[in-house]
Amino acid sequence: xxxxxxxxxxxxxxxxxxxxxxxxxxxxxxxxxxxxxxxxxxxxxxxxxxxxxxxxxxxxxxxxxxxxxxxxxxxxxxxxxxxxxxxxxxxxxxxxxxxxxxxxxxxxxxxxxxxxxxxxxxxxxxxxxxxxxxxxxxxxxxxxxxxxxxxxxxxxxxxxxxxxxxxxxxxxxxxxxxxxxxxxxxxxxxxxxxxxxxxxxxxxxxxxxxxxxxxxxxxxxxxxxxxxxxxxxxxxxxxxxxxxxxxxxxxxxxxxxxxxxxxxxxxxxxxxxxxxxxxxxxxxxxxxxxxxxxxxxxxxxxxxxxxxxxxxxxxxxxxxxxxxxxxxxxxxxxxx
Amino acid sequence: xxxxxxxxxxxxxxxxxxxxxxxxxxxxxxxxxxxxxxxxxxxxxxxxxxxxxxxxxxxxxxxxxxxxxxxxxxxxxxxxxxxxxxxxxxxxxxxxxxxxxxxxxxxxxxxxxxxxxxxxxxxxxxxxxxxxxxxxxxxxxxxxxxxxxxxxxxxxxxxxxxxxxxxxxxxxxxxxxxxxxxxxxxxxxxxxxxxxxxxxxxxxxxxxxxxxxxxxxxxxxxxxxxxxxxxxxxxxxxxxxxxxxxxxxxxxxxxxxxxxxxxxxxxxxxxxxxxxxxxxxxxxxxxxxxxxxxxxxxxxxxxxxxxxxxxxxxxxxxxxxxxxxxxxxxxxxxxxxxxxxxxxxxxxxxxxxxxxxxxxxxxxxxxxxx
Numbered sequence: 053x054x055x056x057x058x059x060x061x062x063x064x065x066x067x068x069x070x071x072x073x074x075x076x077x078x079x080x081x082x083x084x085x086x087x088x089x090x091x092x093x094x095x096x097x098x099x100x101x102x103x104x105x106x107x108x109x110x111x112x113x114x115x116x117x118x119x120x121x122x123x124x125x126x127x128x129x130x131x132x133x134x135x136x137x138x139x140x141x142x143x144x145x146x147x148x149x150x151x152x153x154x155x156x157x158x159x160x161x162x163x164x165x166x167x168x169x170x171x172x173x174x175x176x177x178x179x180x181x182x183x184x185x186x187x188x189x190x191x192x193x194x195x196x197x198x199x200x201x202x203x204x205x206x207x208x209x210x211x212x213x214x215x216x217x218x219x220x221x222x223x224x225x226x227x228x229x230x231x232x233x234x235x236x237x238x239x240x241x242x243x244x245x246x247x248x249x250x251x252x253x254x255x256x257x258x259x260x261x262x263x264x265x266x267x268x269x270x271x272x273x274x275x276x277x278x279x280x281x282x283x284x285x286x287x288x289x290x291x292x293x294x295x296x297x298x299x300x301x302x303x304x305x306x307x308x309x310x311x312x313x314x315x316x317x318x319x320x321x322x323x324x325x326x327x328x329x330x331x332x333x334x335x336x337x338x339x340x341x342x343x344x345x346x347x348x349x350x351x352x353x354x355x356x357x358x359x360x361x362x363x364x365x366x367x368x369x370x371x372x373x374x375x376x377x378x379x380x381x382x383x384x385x386x387x388x
Numbered sequence: 389x390x391x392x393x394x395x396x397x398x399x400x401x402x403x404x405x406x407x408x409x410x411x412x413x414x415x416x417x418x419x420x421x422x423x424x425x426x427x428x429x430x431x432x433x434x435x436x437x438x439x440x441x442x443x444x445x446x447x448x449x450x451x452x453x454x455x456x457x458x459x460x461x462x463x464x465x466x467x468x469x470x471x472x473x474x475x476x477x478x479x480x481x482x483x484x485x486x487x488x489x490x491x492x493x494x495x496x497x498x499x500x501x502x503x504x505x506x507x508x509x510x511x512x513x514x515x516x517x518x519x520x521x522x523x524x525x526x527x528x529x530x531x532x533x534x535x536x537x538x539x540x541x542x543x544x545x546x547x548x549x550x551x552x553x554x555x556x557x558x559x560x561x562x563x564x565x566x567x568x569x570x571x572x573x574x575x576x577x578x579x580x581x582x583x584x585x586x587x588x589x590x591x592x593x594x595x596x597x598x599x600x601x602x603x604x605x606x607x608x609x610x611x612x613x614x615x616x617x618x619x620x621x622x623x624x625x626x627x628x629x630x631x632x633x634x635x636x637x638x639x640x641x642x643x644x645x646x647x648x649x650x651x652x653x654x655x656x657x658x659x660x661x662x663x664x665x666x667x668x669x670x671x672x673x674x675x676x677x678x679x680x681x682x683x684x685x686x687x688x689x690x691x692x693x694x695x696x697x698x699x700x701x702x703x704x705x706x707x708x709x710x711x712x713x714x715x716x717x718x719x720x721x722x723x724x725x726x727x728x729x730x731x732x733x734x735x736x737x738x739x740x741x742x743x744x745x746x747x748x749x750x751x752x753x754x755x756x757x758x
Binding site for chain 2: 108119122143152159192193195216291294295
């Protein structure tokens with residue numbers, strides 16, 4: 053069955069609501085309209101306005117209200133319309149959502165999911181294309197998940213809703229319409245586990261969200277150049293499945309971390325640091341980061357220069373000191 | 389008529405006069421529309437709770453000076469607000485306090501040592517919020533108002549007969565979350581009472597620099613809900629008004645905003661110096677409006693509070709205070725290993741590794757000790 057990621061997410065919400073009366077969906081335009089990306093399409097019609105409803109336009113209010121509802125027996129799944137529009141809810145997320153279990157020594161837990169469509173590549177005008185994951189990953193108490201395709205979108209959202217702890221669920225919006233051949237319902241690997249999407253021997257390319265497909269394209273393009281890239285889909289940024297990734301890097305001896313977010317201070321820096329600590333003696337080259345430029349997200353006509361591309365990934369592969377720093381085409385082939 | 393003239397007219401027309409009061413500052417009975425004076429038995433109980441509250445609050449300030457608490461935001465002068473509002477709650481209701489509501493927590497029945505955990509510094513919240521139907525004391529201003537709305541909304545969806553009381557200060561009404569919460573509550577018809585203690589200052593900033601609204605109760609009008617003013621130093625009026633509004637909320641009457649007009653007699657906390665921003669003598673004028681003195685005078689005047697009963701009540705409060713002092717004088721040694729216990733439902737590999745490192749660090753430090 054061919055389904056888009058948006059349809060898979062919609063089905064996950066639908067199935068979770070059908071299975072558990074305490075699951076509620078609310079946010080801006082999620083009711084009658086079905087969400088600006090149609091991820092909540094039909095939920096109000098199927099479950100009524102008590103289970104899926106529109107809120108006044110205030111993101112802090114959406115998340116803060118969800119906290120109170122989760123304190124009293126519900127499992128809210130709330131939508132932040134776009135990445136940058138989640139910032140008004142930042143205080144609620146960092147000071148309360150992430151901390152309530154801790155503050156109350158587990159007397160209270162918050163089973164709630166904050167869905168954030170994120171990232172660029174859709175020609176959005178400013179404030180519609182941010183990759184804000186690092187802010188949330190840096191907050192203990194939050195689980196941060198990012199599916200890359202339709203199957204994981206379904207399975208990971210179902211799992212997020214079932215978790216006893218709060219989840220920030222990033223949806224790579226440029227992949228909403230990407231089709232995959234999957235039979236729903238299904239369950240993939242546990243959401244907090246990283247998964248090797250393409251085995252390879254030369255370099256581990258670590259990616260998540262929309263960049264997984266870009267990394268796979270780079271791997272396909274690399275074949276003609278004699279490169280065998282392994283692609284790891286992180287899926288969960290926090291907790292970080294260090295073991296799965298380290299196992300891959302120990303095998304290949306080289307690694308690149310790819311994300312859309314600006315490189316400086318990004319999640320890739322954490323991955324690179326951790327892998328260096330864990331695999332230093334297996335590394336043939338420093339771990340490189342391939343990210344967005346360190347600029348505010350550019351206007352649509354310039355975003356192609358900002359976003360990591362197949363070329364930028366392959367250029368980074370070239371720079372992995374294949375021959376004591378000599379970065380040349382023949383050197384790369386000679387390395388193996 | 390010019391538009392601006394129209395606005396001035398509007399503000400005058402809106403009927404927010406003097407705060408409702410049942411016992412005047414001089415101890416005489418007063419009339420307030422819609423509020424009834426309770427019977428003597430209930431009044432004696434309110435008096436007793438107020439005496440205990442003041443005793444507790446002053447003890448907490450003393451304990452802070454002695455280094456037993458990390459910090460204490462005094463409720464001196466505001467006891468009637470906290471006692472009156474809490475005693476309006478039913479056992480099924482929830483309340484959402486701030487850091488200044490330790491008196492409210494103790495009035496709710498929470499053991500003092502658990503209520504003081506935050507300010508003692510051994511944990512962020514020392515009591516079980518579910519057991520006491522009392523959220524953890526909230527420090528980021530007005531953020532808890534949204535949680536109160538969410539909980540009230542949840543209760544309404546479940547068909548429970550539950551109301552929610554949320555404490556706010558005058559400064560917090562400027563926060564976005566306070567305004568969002570009032571709006572959400574109104575739109576969803578949530579059974580919540582926003583109880584604003586207007587103690588005139590947000591740390592050092594007076595109310596006049598906080599808002600141009602003639603009163604804080606005016607805010608409610610913009611959300612299409614009821615706004616009320618009460619004399620926050622009259623425990624009887626506070627209890628009666630909040631009781632009535634909670635009752636209406638429980639029965640589908642929707643949310644309400646109460647502005648309790650009071651005064652913070654002490655500085656913001658023990659670490660603050662009110663002399664830097666408050667005119668000399670200002671606090672003295674509020675001594676005449678003291679919440680305890682007026683109910684004492686009223687009950688004495690009615691002949692239901694004699695010296696013997698007063699002594700009994702004072703002695704009981706002293707016994708309570710001394711038991712609190714005794715508990716607080718016992719050193720508490722929080723377990724560092726517990727730092728990792730409540731971050732997630734199950735510790736992540738990262739936390740397991742850090743816990744082991746910390747245990748090793750502590751073990752080594754122990755070995756090095758003489």
